[in-house]
Structures are given as structure tokens and as C-alpha cells.
Amino acid sequence: MSKKLKIGITGGIGSGKSTFCDFLKAEKYPVLYADDIAKSLMSTNDEIIRAIQSAFGEQSYRENELQRDYLSREVFSNPEKLQQLNAIVHPAVIRESAILLDAALREHDLVFYEAALIFEAHMENLFDYVILLTAPQEKRINRISVRDNTSEEKILSRMRNQMSDEIKKDKADLVILNDGSIEDLQSKVKFAISILSTIPT
Numbered sequence: 001m002s003k004k005l006k007i008g009i010t011g012g013i014g015s016g017k018s019t020f021c022d023f024l025k026a027e028k029y030p031v032l033y034a035d036d037i038a039k040s041l042m043s044t045n046d047e048i049i050r051a052i053q054s055a056f057g058e059q060s061y062r063e064n065e066l067q068r069d070y071l072s073r074e075v076f077s078n079p080e081k082l083q084q085l086n087a088i089v090h091p092a093v094i095r096e097s098a099i100l101l102d103a104a105l106r107e108h109d110l111v112f113y114e115a116a117l118i119f120e121a122h123m124e125n126l127f128d129y130v131i132l133l134t135a136p137q138e139k140r141i142n143r144i145s146v147r148d149n150t151s152e153e154k155i156l157s158r159m160r161n162q163m164s165d166e167i168k169k170d171k172a173d174l175v176i177l178n179d180g181s182i183e184d185l186q187s188k189v190k191f192a193i194s195i196l197s198t199i200p201t
Contacts, residue, residue, distance in 0.1 A: 003199045004109050006101050006126065010118040011133030012162050013155070014140030016178035016185060020133055021114045023189040030104050034115030034123075037100070038093050042066050051088045056081070076154075082161055090121045098126055110196055119171050120163050131192060132172035134165045135179050 009024075009031075011017050021031045041048055043066055052060050056074050060067055075082040097113065104111040115123065124130055135143075137159075144155045169175050174195075176188050 003128075004105050005111070005128045005196055005199065006105060007110060007112045007196060008118045008124065008127040008130040009112055009114045009133070010116060010130060010168065010172070011135075011178075012140065012165060013116065013158055014143040015133040015135050016143075017114050017116070017133055019182065019185060020176075020178070020189055021112065023186050024112050024193075027189070027193060029110055029112055029193070030108050031112045031114060032097065032100055032104065034093060034097065034113065034117070037096050038089050039066075041092050041096060042089060045092060048088060048092055052085070055084055055088065076158060076161065079161060086117070086121065090117075090123075094121065094123055094126065097123070101126060110193070116162065119168055124171065129173040129196070130171070131174045131176060132165070132168050133176050133178050134169070135177065139179060 009017055009021060021033075024031050042052065043049075049061065049066075052066075052071070056071060060071055071085070075085050101111055101113060113127065115121070118124055118127075118130060140159075141152055141155050144150065145152065174192060176185075176192065178185050178188075
């Protein structure tokens, strides 16, 4: 009998986390997304809403709706403001994630959770294992440039706000290099599943 496991999926922007998780879902595994949980809390949690308005101004919300473009402009070019926003949102995300992971694990043997900032937010203790996706910086920049139609300067600015892969590699349980084709990544997903599915209780 295999062990029930909670698996974190992390990596910097452009590393291929979303594609990796798409393959997991195609294999019928549940995937939770930190960004979705954070967006929900930032739109529904009164305490978080008040804290964001206090820190970043009433214009952070319009007609009770979070102004994401405004908030992004405020924080992504300012590490101190980004840290301030994370301090408001991350504790609630961790609490909600723990509840959702435990609920999903009651129905499934393997549950996956995608988050760019698992280590930055000190969330690693939520998981039995953490998988890190990496890719050469040039490939990451190209992927994000095509996907988001944004400049290299903005991409590099976002990268600087994330922990380096070298530090993450020491913290992760499994490192997957995503520097090849889509088919290559798909085979690596299946290999990871095969390993996780055979871990004994």
C-alpha cells in the first residue's frame, strides 16, 4: 500500500510549473494553486482587505473589487512593498492551504500544490515532499516574454524578487530540469508520479 502524500510544486517564473501541473491534472491528480487561494482571500477576507487598503491605499479596491493591476505596479518594483504584501497575505494562505490539502488527501493518495514561493513563504512544512522545477534563465525569459508579451527588464525584475534556484535546490526533495520539449517534461511528470506512487506507508 502506498503512502498518502502532499506534494509541493515550486520554481521561478518561466520554469514550467503550470505545464507540469496541467500534466498532473491530465493524469487525474488534484492540484491546488496558491495564487487561486490568495486571490480568493484577497477578495473575501475582510481582515486582509482592510490591511491591504491601510498599507497600499483605498484605491487598492474599487467597488469591493481588488485592483490587481494597481497593486502589481505598487509591489513588483519595490521589494519592501512586496514583502509587506506577502506579510499580510501569506499567513492566511498557509492556514487555508493546510485545510484544503487535508481535505483533498481524504479523497486522494497524492495531492499536489503549486506555488512559486513555497520556500520564500516558509510553507515547506505543509508538504511531505517538494518538487522544484528549474530551467536556464534564457529559456525562462523567452517563455515569459512570449506568454505575457512583456519586456526582459520587467521579467528580470520579477526574478530578482524570488529566491535563486541554487538556494532552492538545497531545500527541495526532487529537482526537475525543464530545458527540453513538452514531451520531455511530460515524461518527467510520469517518472515523478511513479516514484511518489510507490513510497511505502
